[in-house]
Amino acid sequence: MKRVLDLPATMPAPPVLILVWLKTALAGTPLSLVASTTAVVIVAYIAALSAFRLWFHPLTKYPGPPLAAATTWYRAYFDVFLDGGWVHHLEYLHSTYGPIVRVAPNELHFGDPRAHSEIYGMNQRFAKEPVLYTSFATDESVFALFDFHEAMQRRNLIGPFFSRKAILNLENVVQSKIDILVSRLLDYKDKAANLDLAYRCTSLEIITSYCFAQSSNVLDADGFHHDILDAMDATLPMIWVFKHFPWIKAILLNVPEWMASYLKPSTVGILEQRRQMGAQIDQIMKDPSSLESIHHETIYHYFLTPQPGNDRLPPVTREWLLDEGIYMRFAGSDTVGNVCTVGTYHLLSNPKVKATLLRELQEAWPDKDSSMSYEALEKLPYLTAVIKESLRMASGIVTPLPRVVGPTDVEILGEKIPAGTVVAMGHTMVHRNPEIFHDPDQFMPERWLQDDAQSLDRYLVAFSKGPRSCLGINLAWCELYLIFANMFRKLDFDPKELSIEDVNFREYFVPVIKGHHLHAVVKSTAA
Numbered sequence: 001m002k003r004v005l006d007l008p009a010t011m012p013a014p015p016v017l018i019l020v021w022l023k024t025a026l027a028g029t030p031l032s033l034v035a036s037t038t039a040v041v042i043v044a045y046i047a048a049l050s051a052f053r054l055w056f057h058p059l060t061k062y063p064g065p066p067l068a069a070a071t072t073w074y075r076a077y078f079d080v081f082l083d084g085g086w087v088h089h090l091e092y093l094h095s096t097y098g099p100i101v102r103v104a105p106n107e108l109h110f111g112d113p114r115a116h117s118e119i120y121g122m123n124q125r126f127a128k129e130p131v132l133y134t135s136f137a138t139d140e141s142v143f144a145l146f147d148f149h150e151a152m153q154r155r156n157l158i159g160p161f162f163s164r165k166a167i168l169n170l171e172n173v174v175q176s177k178i179d180i181l182v183s184r185l186l187d188y189k190d191k192a193a194n195l196d197l198a199y200r201c202t203s204l205e206i207i208t209s210y211c212f213a214q215s216s217n218v219l220d221a222d223g224f225h226h227d228i229l230d231a232m233d234a235t236l237p238m239i240w241v242f243k244h245f246p247w248i249k250a251i252l253l254n255v256p257e258w259m260a261s262y263l264k265p266s267t268v269g270i271l272e273q274r275r276q277m278g279a280q281i282d283q284i285m286k287d288p289s290s291l292e293s294i295h296h297e298t299i300y301h302y303f304l305t306p307q308p309g310n311d312r313l314p315p316v317t318r319e320w321l322l323d324e325g326i327y328m329r330f331a332g333s334d335t336v337g338n339v340c341t342v343g344t345y346h347l348l349s350n351p352k353v354k355a356t357l358l359r360e361l362q363e364a365w366p367d368k369d370s371s372m373s374y375e376a377l378e379k380l381p382y383l384t385a386v387i388k389e390s391l392r393m394a395s396g397i398v399t400p401l402p403r404v405v406g407p408t409d410v411e412i413l414g415e416k417i418p419a420g421t422v423v424a425m426g427h428t429m430v431h432r433n434p435e436i437f438h439d440p441d442q443f444m445p446e447r448w449l450q451d452d453a454q455s456l457d458r459y460l461v462a463f464s465k466g467p468r469s470c471l472g473i474n475l476a477w478c479e480l481y482l483i484f485a486n487m488f489r490k491l492d493f494d495p496k497e498l499s500i501e502d503v504n505f506r507e508y509f510v511p512v513i514k515g516h517h518l519h520a521v522v523k524s525t526a527a
């Protein structure tokens with residue numbers, strides 16, 4: 001993996017300088033002199049590095065805040081200290097500095113939607129940027145593999161498990177969890193249900209069942225408050241801590257579990273998830289024939305069954321399966337849950353849109369007690385438009401996905417970008433661009449039904465694009481169709497009060513809605 005271009009080869013890192021200094025100075029020199037001289041060396045090093053980054057770095061010609069060009073602490077301030085505030089700041093940066101902004105010493109962020117396909121398109125083979133992708137503590141998962149070719153091998157291995165054919169085979173798994181959601185929500189006739197948590201519980205339960213043929217029992221939790229969701233909420237902000245302070249990650253992941261839970265109590269839930277998943281993996285690795293007794297296929301069937309063309313893959317390890325499992329749970333739960341919350345909020349805020357959706361559903365599905373297949377729902381144009389508009393407003397993953405340009409220089413927006421540069425473009429910059437999506441703040445499914453609507457599809461980037469785009473996209477679409485259709489065909493919602501706060505998010509790779517959640521009193525639809 002080519003290292004990110006940053007330090008000039010002639011500039012050794014500060015620990016090396018300090019060691020050299022100590023070696024020569026320690027012999028008989030007073031400690032105070034060693035300390036003060038060391039401090040001077042460090043300050044001089046930082047000053048020299050900043051000067052290099054500001055005036056001599058290959059990205060010097062690109063505009064941006066000088067502090068961002070000098071140090072990654074600029075970004076850290078928004079990630080860690082403003083608690084997931086980077087994406088909100090990007091809009092300001094692009095309005096101030098234009099379509100290409102230098103957002104870190106070695107990173108450019110793009111604000112013009114045309115750049116998206118140039119960075120993430122089918123023909124690009126850029127590696128994922130290691131600093132971010134090692135911050136999830138799932139280093140062995142397909143998601144965290146930086147190397148393009150290694151990731152492609154892994155995707156080939158589990159791709160068939162998420163193919164459209166496989167999803168259609170297991171559609172009943174998805175539907176059965178949505179049936180539970182609908183019946184649980186009908187308990188909320190007199191009090192308001194937390195729909196944000198309800199959706200997250202549903203998508204978590206679906207992914208747990210689909211991938212591992214197990215239940216997380218989250219849909220049974222009182223008020224949809226479950227320890228696993230609390231653990232996920234507590235873990236997500238750690239991405240930024242791990243990214244900017246990797247030594248904290250090294251400590252927490254390498255000390256015994258009891259100490260990690262003492263140092264950071266919020267890790268308890270995640271450690272518990274790893275334990276549960278580990279027990280299933282141990283059982284399967286000890287006795288692979290136990291897979292035969294599982295009532296439907298799981299990811300383990302695909303990992304443990306040799307596939308043609310994948311004989312060069314390293315042997316399957318416990319750590320690999322564990323990282324993959326933990327990541328799948330994150331990837332498959334909050335992403336879908338959040339799109340459902342955002343879509344529901346906007347439907348409830350726009351009675352005309354909701355009425356149009358209900359009319360279409362009633363016509364296509366006159367007897368709501370009968371079953372309705374995913375394939376039939378896909379043919380409904382207004383429902384499809386509602387889902388696309390929900391994906392646009394929610395944006396899927398909101399943190400810009402960083403890639404390392406290489407192996408040669410490339411052109412993006414007509415500019416020659418040197419190999420080794422980190423480049424990214426956040427989905428919100430595409431989805432909120434007024435030249436593509438007029439009145440971007442308005443929830444308008446109709447925009448997806450106009451004559452030129454097909455040209456909009458390429459700007460719907462919630463699942464990203466190209467070879468490293470979402471591996472679970474078929475499952476996600478299936479869930480979204482079944483959830484929106486069942487919820488709005490079978491249930492009526494009285495939200496009492498709606499506030500934009502219900503969908504305001506902080507950004508921890510995925511959007512997380514903090515504070516007040518979307519609530520509604522729920523009853524059955526009349527017919």
Ligand code: HEM
Nearest residue numbers: 143331332335336396397401462463464468470471472476
């Ligand atoms: C609305 C729902 C979803 C959205 C918006 C979404 C979005 C995305 C995006 C934008 C990426 C690219 C991440 C990156 O480049 O770092 C991604 C990757 C991925 N997603 Fe999803 N996702 C969704 C649901 C799911 C589901 C249900 C699964 C099933 C397990 C899943 C599994 C994955 C995996 C394994 C990757 C990594 C692919 C790779 O790195 O090559 N996603 N997703």
